[in-house]
Amino acid sequence: MLAGAGAGWAADSANLQFTVPAPNPVQAGETLSLQALAINIGDTDWEIGTYYWAAEIYDLEENLVAKTEQRSPQERVAHGAVAAISLPFHVPDTMVGRRLYRIYLIKDNKQLLASELKPFRVLEKAIPEAPKAQDYRIEGNVTVSLKDSSRDKWKRPSGATTFNAVGKIKESSYLLNAYILHEPGKVFDPFIILMTYYAPWGTIYGGDISPALSEMSVNGQGMRGGMLEQKRGGWDWAILGGQTVESQPGTLTTNGRFARTLYGGKLGRQVVASVKTQLNYFLSADEVGSLSNDPKSPRYRGPTLAAQKNRGYGLGLSWEPVNKLKFLADYQKNDYDPGTAAGPASDTAYKVEARWERPLFKVKTYVQRAGPKFVAFGAPAIVGDRMTQYGALDLFPFAWYTLSLSLNQYQDNLDSDPNKLTTNQRLISTGHSFQFKTGTSLSLNYSMNTAKGKPATVLDNQSTTMGTGVSQSFGRHSAGLTYQLSSFKDKNGLADDLDTNTISFTSNFYMGDKNASFGVTQSQTKNKRDGSARSSLSVSPSLSMRLREPWTAQLWGAMTQSKNTSPTYPADTQMVSLNSEFTYTESKVTNWTLGLGVNKFDDKVAAAASYTEVVLSARYSYSF
Numbered sequence: 001m002l003a004g005a006g007a008g009w010a011a012d013s014a015n016l017q018f019t020v021p022a023p024n025p026v027q028a029g030e031t032l033s034l035q036a037l038a039i040n041i042g043d044t045d046w047e048i049g050t051y052y053w054a055a056e057i058y059d060l061e062e063n064l065v066a067k068t069e070q071r072s073p074q075e076r077v078a079h080g081a082v083a084a085i086s087l088p089f090h091v092p093d094t095m096v097g098r099r100l101y102r103i104y105l106i107k108d109n110k111q112l113l114a115s116e117l118k119p120f121r122v123l124e125k126a127i128p129e130a131p132k133a134q135d136y137r138i139e140g141n142v143t144v145s146l147k148d149s150s151r152d153k154w155k156r157p158s159g160a161t162t163f164n165a166v167g168k169i170k171e172s173s174y175l176l177n178a179y180i181l182h183e184p185g186k187v188f189d190p191f192i193i194l195m196t197y198y199a200p201w202g203t204i205y206g207g208d209i210s211p212a213l214s215e216m217s218v219n220g221q222g223m224r225g226g227m228l229e230q231k232r233g234g235w236d237w238a239i240l241g242g243q244t245v246e247s248q249p250g251t252l253t254t255n256g257r258f259a260r261t262l263y264g265g266k267l268g269r270q271v272v273a274s275v276k277t278q279l280n281y282f283l284s285a286d287e288v289g290s291l292s293n294d295p296k297s298p299r300y301r302g303p304t305l306a307a308q309k310n311r312g313y314g315l316g317l318s319w320e321p322v323n324k325l326k327f328l329a330d331y332q333k334n335d336y337d338p339g340t341a342a343g344p345a346s347d348t349a350y351k352v353e354a355r356w357e358r359p360l361f362k363v364k365t366y367v368q369r370a371g372p373k374f375v376a377f378g379a380p381a382i383v384g385d386r387m388t389q390y391g392a393l394d395l396f397p398f399a400w401y402t403l404s405l406s407l408n409q410y411q412d413n414l415d416s417d418p419n420k421l422t423t424n425q426r427l428i429s430t431g432h433s434f435q436f437k438t439g440t441s442l443s444l445n446y447s448m449n450t451a452k453g454k455p456a457t458v459l460d461n462q463s464t465t466m467g468t469g470v471s472q473s474f475g476r477h478s479a480g481l482t483y484q485l486s487s488f489k490d491k492n493g494l495a496d497d498l499d500t501n502t503i504s505f506t507s508n509f510y511m512g513d514k515n516a517s518f519g520v521t522q523s524q525t526k527n528k529r530d531g532s533a534r535s536s537l538s539v540s541p542s543l544s545m546r547l548r549e550p551w552t553a554q555l556w557g558a559m560t561q562s563k564n565t566s567p568t569y570p571a572d573t574q575m576v577s578l579n580s581e582f583t584y585t586e587s588k589v590t591n592w593t594l595g596l597g598v599n600k601f602d603d604k605v606a607a608a609a610s611y612t613e614v615v616l617s618a619r620y621s622y623s624f
Contacts (some may be wrong), residue, residue, distance in 0.1 A: 013042035013451065014083075014112040015463050017500045017525060019103050023540030023558040024519045025121040025506060027579070028095050029145065029160075029619075032120065033560070034068065034087040035536065036103045037525060038113055039080070039488060041461055041495055043421055043452060046077040049255040049302060051107035052248070053085040056210070056222055058100040058117065064210040065099070066092075066179075067222050068193045070106075072248050072257065076547065080495030082527075084534070088278040090191055092179040093143045093619065094162050096124040104380075109308070111380035114220075121506065123517060123542050125581070125593075125619075140165030140176075141623040149599075151613035158183040162486035172199040178207075193224070193611065202230035212238045213266045213280040216332040216349045216370070217314050223262060234270040244377065247290035250302025258307055259290035262378050268316075277317035284377040285309045286339075306339030310377040324357040332382050336375035347371030349382060365391040372415050385412045404431040413454075422454040439473035460491040479507040513546040532566040550585040572604040574594040581617070 017037040026032045034055045040046055049072060057066040068087045077083045077296035087103065098121050105113040127446075141164050146255055148157040159182040166175050179192035193207030206226045212219045218240070225242015241263040250256030264282030271277055286308050312334030320326045330351045337344040353366035374384035392406040406429045413422040427494030431445040444468045464487050471480035486500040502523040509516045517540075524535040542556035557578045564571040579597035586592065594616035603609040 012044060012046075012110065012112060012526055013040075013425075013459075014105060015039045015041050015449065015451075015461070015488055016105075016113045016115060017488065017498060018484065018523055019101075019118060019182070020502060020504075020521055020523050020536065020538075021101060021118070021120040022521055022536065022538035022560055024504065024521055024538070025123050025508075025517055025540055025542070026091055026558075027540075027542060027554075027556045028125040029093040030091055030558075032089045032091055032526065034089060034101055034103055036085050036087075036105075036115065037500070037534070038083050038105060039495055039498065040077045040083060041080070041459070041490070043079055043453075045079055046083070047254070048072075048074055048076055049248070049250055049257065051077075051105065051112070052257070053087060053103065053105055055087045055089065055101055055103045056285045058102070060098060061102065062117065064208065064222060065177075065194065067208055070246050070248070074254075080490065082498070082525075082534075089521045090120055090160070090179075090181065092142070092162050092192065093145060093160065093621075094164060095122045095124055097122060099588045106380055109310075109377055109380065110383050112383065121519075122447065123556070124515075124544075138165065138167040139624065140167075141621060143619060143621040145617060145619040147595075147615060149615045151611055156184050156503060157521060161592065172197065174198065175249065202228060204228050208242075209240070209242070211264075213238070213240075213264050213282060213378070214278065214314050214316050214332065215330050215351055216376055216379055216382050217280045217282050217312060217334075218262065218264050220381050221262070221378045225262075236268045236270075237266060239265040241445050247287070247299075249291060249299050250305060251300070252295060253303065255302030255305040256291055256300070258286035258288065258301070258305065260284060260377065261285050264378065274320045276318045278318075280316070281311075281313045282286075282312040282378055283309075308339050308377075309335075309337040310375055311335050312376065324355075326355045328353040328355075332374075332376070334374055334376055336373065343460055345373040345375075345485045347373035347375075347384065349376075349384075360396055361395040361512070362396075363392070369414070372413075372417075372423060385414055386410045387412075387414060399507040400435050400437075401435040402431075404433070405429070421458055423451060423459060424453075425449070425451040441469075441471045443467075443469045457492060458494075461489060461495065462491070463488045476510040477491075478503070481505050496530070498525055500525040515543045515544045527566070530566070532564070534564045534566070535562070537561040547582075551581045552585070554581045554583075555579070562597050570605050574602045576600045579615075581619075589623040591621050593617075593621070595619070 015038060018038045020534045022035060024035045052070045052072040054070045055068040056064055059065050068089050071087060073084065073085065098119050100117040100119055102117050103115045104111060146157060146159040148154050161180045163178045167173065174197045177194040181189040181191045195206040197204040208222065208224055209227055210222045211227050221244050223242035223244045227238060227239060227240035229238045243259055244262050245260035247259040248257035262282060262284040266278055266280040267277040268276060275430065288307045292299045293301060312332055314330060314332035317327060332349045335344060335346045349370040351366055351368040356363045369387050370382055370384045372385040378384050388410040390408045395403040396588040409426040411424050413420045427447060427449045429447040434442040447465045449463040451459055451461050467484035469482035482504045484502045488498045490497060504521040506519040507517060519540045522537045524533060526533045539559045544554045546552050560575045562571060562573050577597065577599045579595065581593050581595040583591050583593040597615040599615060600612045601610055
């Protein structure tokens with residue numbers, strides 16, 4: 001993914017070094033840490049309150065299933081400095097199997113980074129089987145859990161409620177998933193809400209959704225809200241609304257972040273069998289009432305925070321002259337009001353794309369231009385003042401081999417403003433994938449990302465990434481190993497040169513009525529300028545077994561180490577967690593679980609933060 005550029009007189013840009021899920025695999029009901037490391041390679045600093053990180057969780061079909069909270073670090077990231085984040089994801093008790101995640105870095109309404117989709121695995125807890133829908137039936141399950149620890153002297157219990165339901169009533173069906181957290185001061189926190197209602201007259205989506213109106217209006221922006229889709233004859237339309245950004249209080253010296261809502265709709269028409277047209281409109285604005293203008297309030301907005309607005313309309317055209325050969329064109333005109341003395345601005349964007357799929361190959365290419373003043377709150381990946389060319393080719397010469405090639409490049413400063421840095425950035429990627437009949441999978445990949453400015457004395461860097469992965473299945477057993485090496489070099493010496501290597505191993509074994517898994521991930525980033533290094537290590541073993549009927553047991557642990565030898569931000573911590581759960585299956589639809597765990601956290605830099613605690617938990621699950 002190419003780094004982004006922001007609006008203004010200087011370019012915002014970032015380079016992603018790595019992302020790691022820890023621990024991996026993770027036990028259902030526990031917290032997964034999604035870690036990322038990036039470099040500020042633009043020519044401006046990232047001020048506190050102007051940027052935030054977030055992550056989204058997807059199923060294997062790349063459908064959005066959950067989001068993390070949006071985190072705004074209270075650190076100013078200078079040009080050339082490193083930014084690190086650890087986003088916690090509270091894994092629902094009922095989640096199981098492989099999932100995908102993607103981490104985003106957003107600054108000033110622009111997406112600076114979006115990682116590739118990467119997998120992690122969730123280990124199943126002993127919960128009654130998920131429901132299966134039948135005609136005129138409502139089925140589901142509910143799980144209620146409670147946890148407390150000795151660290152808080154057993155005075156701060158926390159819990160979670162998971163509710164899943166599916167059903168079918170005549171010709172309509174629905175799906176509902178909710179994961180609600182409970183803790184002192186926040187008794188009801190709907191962390192995940194997903195609802196879909198399918199009916200002959202249309203489809204309703206509610207909760208955490210990721211709608212798409214068009215490429216350059218609303219696309220790739222998750223929200224908590226609702227959407228209605230309907231189709232009649234050759235017409236189709238959709239309307240949606242919800243909150244896209246959470247509010248974040250500021251301080252007396254730094255700005256916070258208003259909550260932001262977005263509303264929109266689209267109307268499509270199938271003109272002939274091969275041609276379809278589409279119109280879209282959206283309106284997005286900051287909610288001034290989400291923060292206070294009183295400096296004494298804990299919800300103070302900050303000294304200079306201004307409410308922003310964005311709206312626009314667009315046209316789309318698709319033509320498929322033959323099966324799997326498609327041409328697409330999009331045009332968008334958006335208005336943007338920053339709420340400051342700079343005043344409103346208006347600009348346009350367009351995209352022309354071609355796709356072609358055949359048994360032996362797949363091709364995708366497009367040209368995209370977003371004007372210097374173009375802003376789209378609902379499509380953060382579309383960055384204004386940028387001309388982009390993209391091409392990708394996948395070849396399938398054999399059933400067991402795939403070759404992937406891609407080129408993605410852009411140039412900004414489209415008005416040739418002498419007061420702005422002109423950036424040329426290019427990402428070249430290649431990948432090889434092998435799938436053998438022996439159950440062996442092998443992947444090899446390489447990418448080179450270069451960024452060069454005019455003048456080059458301000459910006460000239462290169463990042464290369466090489467990786468390999470191998471996995472092997474042995475009947476019901478499986479094991480996999482991945483390795484990635486990334487190198488970042490700033491040819492002007494303005495940013496620190498970094499070398500990063502990441503290695504990960506996962507395995508899963510079935511032994512009669514026992515199931516064991518083991519995972520380990522290690523990453524290290526070395527700063528070649530000052531010799532400092534950041535390193536992390538996570539280890540996660542687990543064992544599930546059937547005891548004497550009706551009892552089952554689960555034992556799992558996790559060890560996470562993090563170290564930074566930087567003299568500016570030194571760190572040296574270790575977290576060890578050992579847990580056990582024993583489940584009594586009362587019937588096919590009901591079970592009870594009791595758990596005992598121990599956590600030990602050591603901080604060698606800030607010793608006062610170290611602690612040891614005993615954790616007790618209980619869970620009740622019921623299927624109906």
